[in-house]
Each structure stands twice: as structure tokens, then as C-alpha cells.
Amino acid sequence: MGKIFSLENNLEERNSSQRSRNEEREEEEKGKEKQLEKVSEKGDELPDSPEGYLESTPTPNKKYEFFESCLWITIRDLMTRDVVTIQEDTPLEEVFSLFGKLPYHTFPVVNTKNELVGIIDIDIILEILLLCLVPRAKHTPLTAIRSLGGKAEDVMITHPVTIPLDATLKDASDLMMKYRFDRVCVSENGKLAGIISKKDLVKEICRRRKKGGTGGTGGKRGKDDAEG
CATH class of the missing domain: 3.10.580.10 (CBS-domain)
Known part of the structure; x- marks a missing residue:
């Protein structure tokens, strides 16, 4: 009986830990969405892909080209x-x-x-x-x-x-x-x-x-x- 109770507690802890991780991921996703919304409100066009974002980001060397x-x-x-x-x-x-x-x-x-x-x-x-x-x-x-x-x-x-x-x-x-x-x-x-x-x-x-x-x-x- 004690073993069954311990097993149930372990399962509940794992489920609770999994839920916490899922909640953290959801919060991170929401945070990213809010950041993207702020950028969009400023009128900046977002690139379609990560590669496009890297290309659109100005490199420090450009301002020293002159x-x-x-x-x-x-x-x-x-x-x-x-x-x-x-x-x-x-x-x-x-x-x-x-x-x-x-x-x-x-x-x-x-x-x-x-x-x-x-x-x-x-x-x-x-x-x-x-x-x-x-x-x-x-x-x-x-x-x-x-x-x-x-x-x-x-x-x-x-x-x-x-x-x-x-x-x-x-x-x-x-x-x-x-x-x-x-x-x-x-x-x-x-x-x-x-x-x-x-x-x-x-x-x-x-x-x-x-x-x-x-x-x-x-x-x-x-x-x-x-x-x-």
C-alpha cells in the first residue's frame, strides 16, 4: 500500500513539473508575440525568415565604411x-x-x-x-x-x-x-x-x-x- 501511495505521489510530481514547464513555454511564446506586436506597431516590416532577419540587421562595420x-x-x-x-x-x-x-x-x-x-x-x-x-x-x-x-x-x-x-x-x-x-x-x-x-x-x-x-x-x- 505504501508503495502504491509513493508511486502516485511521484506521478503527481512529474505531472506538476511537466505542467510548470508547459506554462513557462507558453509565457515565453506570449512574450515573443508581444515583442513582435510592438515592432509591428512601429511600422517596421518583419522578414519572413530568420535568414531575412539577419540580412536586415545592420552590421557594425557598415557605419565605418566611409x-x-x-x-x-x-x-x-x-x-x-x-x-x-x-x-x-x-x-x-x-x-x-x-x-x-x-x-x-x-x-x-x-x-x-x-x-x-x-x-x-x-x-x-x-x-x-x-x-x-x-x-x-x-x-x-x-x-x-x-x-x-x-x-x-x-x-x-x-x-x-x-x-x-x-x-x-x-x-x-x-x-x-x-x-x-x-x-x-x-x-x-x-x-x-x-x-x-x-x-x-x-x-x-x-x-x-x-x-x-x-x-x-x-x-x-x-x-x-x-x-x-
Whole structure:
């Protein structure tokens, strides 16, 4: 008799557990139906299949696609064309004055044909101006030549690194990051065509980011954008 009673209790517990599971499933189904109803009320069309739902769900990568497109913008649309240059026969005192007045760290040096023959950066100027504070034991032939020079061509860096007009934003950024340049001269057939700076690149990327990747390829930038 006790065994029959125990068996009946076990059967009742199993039935009760089964009913609980069934009720939980019913509640889950109702919850899903309510969620679908809410989506339908918002006017969103539901896909016919799970595959369609996955296809209709936007992937995180899509909103970053325009960043990749930024990499292939040509620098001819971003560079500064109206460049402040130094003639190769400019006296050093005028070069010093130019560095003191303008906020640039480098200046291209050109000849009378506007051919790029070199650059002068602020490190060279500082080295010349402070040469008297450097111990003679640390003087190099180059610093001695520069200290005795009287013109821009005497102190400039010859054969500067340049980038062509058809280079991309990615090309320019890679070059600047590799050599830690703030500005790079843009050349066309050996002549100075303009200057591209890190600030130019940052401004263009930020502008496109605000517009969500839409808009034009950008226009010509002013001198302030090429500040280095």
C-alpha cells in the first residue's frame, strides 16, 4: 500500500513539473508575440525568415565604411597650394625672421624656376642660433658649415622627401607617421605643387565623420590648415 501511495505521489510530481514547464513555454511564446506586436506597431516590416532577419540587421562595420573610403582621397584636393617658400639665395637673417613670424616648422626652398631644391626646418634654425652654447667637441662638419653659411642654400636639407599629386590620404599619413613629418611637400614634375600636413588630414577625416561619410572630396585648404 505504501508503495502504491509513493508511486502516485511521484506521478503527481512529474505531472506538476511537466505542467510548470508547459506554462513557462507558453509565457515565453506570449512574450515573443508581444515583442513582435510592438515592432509591428512601429511600422517596421518583419522578414519572413530568420535568414531575412539577419540580412536586415545592420552590421557594425557598415557605419565605418566611409572611413575606409577616406583613405583613397587624393591629396590634390586637400593640400595647400598657396605655400610660403624660401628662395635658395635668401639671406639667413631673413630666414630667421620668417621662422619667428610664422607658425610653421618647415619651409620649402625653391629656385627661380619654382623647382624644389630643399627644405629648412626649425631644428636647423635652432641649432644655428644656439651653436654658441654647444661645446666645440660636439660640433660636426655639417654644423660648422651651417654656422658659416650666409644663405638658405647653405643650411637647407637637400633632396627632401616629397609625395606626388596623385597620392592618397593613406599614402600621406603612412609617410608622415613613418618619418614623423608634420608637413610633406607635394611635387609635380620636380616643381613644388603644394604642401600637405597632418592637420589637413585630420580636418578632412573629422569633416567626413560628422557628415556620416557623405559629401564631396573636399576643397582647397588655406594656409592655417597646413600649420605644422
